[in-house]
Amino acid sequence: MYRIYLCTGPHCSARGCARVRDALDAALWELRVGGVELLTSGCQDHCDHGPNLLIHPGATRYAGLTVERTREIVCEHLRDGRPVEEWVATPEMRRGAR
Numbered sequence: 001m002y003r004i005y006l007c008t009g010p011h012c013s014a015r016g017c018a019r020v021r022d023a024l025d026a027a028l029w030e031l032r033v034g035g036v037e038l039l040t041s042g043c044q045d046h047c048d049h050g051p052n053l054l055i056h057p058g059a060t061r062y063a064g065l066t067v068e069r070t071r072e073i074v075c076e077h078l079r080d081g082r083p084v085e086e087w088v089a090t091p092e093m094r095r096g097a098r
C-alpha cells in the first residue's frame with residue numbers, strides 16, 4: 001500500500017499541482033493500479049522545486065512534477081516498485097532550500 005502526498009501549497013498550486021493531481025488520478029485508473037492512496041498535503045517546504053510529491057513507504061520525493069511525468073511514475077514506481085530515479089529530488093532539493 002502506497003500513500004502519496006501531493007503538495008497543494010501555494011507555490012505548488014501556482015505551478016500546476018491541480019493538473020498533476022488529475023493526471024495521477026487518471027493514470028491510476030487507466031492503468032488499474034491499486035493499493036495507492038492519493039492524498040494532498042500543505043507546503044512540504046521545497047517550494048522552489050514544485051510541484052512536489054512524497055511517496056511512502058520509502059519517503060521518495062519527486063520534484064518538478066509535470067502531467068507528462070505522472071504516468072511514468074505511476075507505471076514504474078507505483079505499479080512496478082521501481083522509483084524513477086531521473087525525477088527523484090536531489091539531496092540539495094531534500095534540504096528544503098527555497
Ligand code: FES
Nearest residue numbers: 007009012044046
Ligand atoms: S508549496 Fe509545495 S513545497 Fe511549498
